[in-house]
Amino acid sequence: MNYGSERVSKINLSQVRKMFEQASPSAINLALGEPDFDTPKHILDSLKCALDENRTHYSQNKGEPVLRESIAKKLDKDNDIKVSSDDVIVTVGASEALYSSIQALIDPKDDVLIPDPGFLSYAECVRLAGANSIPVKSSSENGFKTTVEDVENALTENTKAIVINSPCNPTGAVMEKEDIKAISDLATDKEFIVLSDEIYEKIIYDKKHYSFQTYTDNAVTINGFSKAYAMTGLRVGYCASNPDIIEEILKVHQYNVACIDTATQVACNTALTSSQDCVKEMTNEFKKRRDLVVNSLNNMGLDCIMPDGAFYVFFRADNPEEFVKKAVKEDVILVPGGAFGEEGKEFIRLSYAQSYDNLAEAMKRLEKIA
Ligand SMILES: Cc1ncc(COP(=O)(O)O)c(C=O)c1O
Incomplete structure (x- = not known):
């Protein structure tokens, strides 16, 4: 029996979620779409x-x-x-x-x-x-x-x-x-x-x-x-x-x-x-992390433009699917850009909603496979 309606059975479950499930406890998860800060x-x-x-x-x-x-x-x-x-x-x-x-x-x-x-x-x-x-x-x-x-x-x-x-x-x-x-x-x-x-x-x-x-x-x-x-x-x-x-x-x-x-x-x-200082503080911290990630990726020879907002970097890789698999082996979780549409196929999404130290460590791990 087909349980799903015609409409719903055509829908895909989120690929980003699949990436989380592959993460080992020691992995640095850069697939997350949520701020790592505590709620003020x-x-x-x-x-x-x-x-x-x-x-x-x-x-x-x-x-x-x-x-x-x-x-x-x-x-x-x-x-x-x-x-x-x-x-x-x-x-x-x-x-x-x-x-x-x-x-x-x-x-x-x-x-x-x-x-x-x-x-x-x-x-x-x-x-x-x-x-x-x-x-x-x-x-x-x-x-x-x-x-x-x-x-x-x-x-x-x-x-x-x-x-x-x-x-x-x-x-x-x-x-x-x-x-x-x-x-x-x-x-x-x-x-x-x-x-x-x-x-x-x-x-x-x-x-x-x-x-x-x-x-x-x-x-x-x-x-x-x-x-x-x-x-x-x-x-x-x-x-x-x-x-x-x-x-x-x-x-x-x-x-x-x-x-x-x-x-x-x-x-x-x-x-x-209330005061919006907490929002400004978080955004300032995100900016430092963005600069770290973009500069590190560019130094590795990975083509990456400086994004003006959100907490994602979308960088180009020769074989994104392969790169993401190798990154999993180094305990870094990323999302292949193809998950976000045809135009994303040559790219990888990295979320920098992670601590500065974790990001610095993740960059060292990625350097081994870049
Ligand atoms: C572009 C975009 N819109 C909407 C949402 C959903 O946000 P909310 O937690 O408010 O449902 C997300 C969450 O990742 C998002 O990235």
Whole structure:
């Protein structure tokens, strides 16, 4: 008997997870997509307090009003996006925001443009909606930054939406303001929706982050607390958009998860309304690690551009699959770039969300096989 539905049985389980499973306890795992830092103490204290106050009941489906108010203020201040707290839904990580948006907005006849290379979930979420994904190829010559021309080349008559991710997993690329503005104008003119995954917004070095929703109403801003506040396991994200789009997304969110847990929403409100020094400190540390890794790889003769954001380095290797296997033997876990799409096939993703010392040791181990 085929247990899986036709739709679901076509979906692949994550290759990145497979890489973790191969790791021995002594291995240095550079396949991880999560900050190695502890969640800042003031956020944890706020969570503990909320539990002591029995904040363990349902919240509104869209999320706690006070948190949504803080998110709306954050979007205004950081992103120049004007939304009311009613135009925000608090979700189970950015993952649920992405899944619910795609389920709510996409029909099986639709095409959805997704970045190539890009985060694994995009293609599978589109497939789960029974729709067709079209890769938007970004070139290594342009540092993998998606341009308006890349999008124009991929557009089809049936394009309902595009998923964009800047700063980008797996490449660390940060898109230019001109392209963000031009793609936003295109979305307004050609009537498609930009699903803008901004989860790495705060992990950005010497560049400014821009949002699509600043320039077009046809955008959903997806963001969350996992990466900026090192709270991946607490599972909080959000989406914001115009009221018509939010109403559709709410239907999926409501019947899927009802709401996210209330105590954690209190802690997220503390994260947004307290000093942002913890975010800056983590980003400064990531920058030191990025410099170490990029310089070491380049010294080994491995072609690697300096990424402007996120905590990944995407470097070229002659035979990436073979290189990754050899690295496993040296107790270093990496992910072959092909896991992120056709355009990633000549590359390897290295996550530097590991301590500086571990990264320095990993570089010594990689030097033996480079
Ligand atoms: C590009 C991208 N989007 C979304 C997510 C999911 O984030 P969350 O933990 O908020 O669900 C990740 C996690 O690795 C990611 O890399």
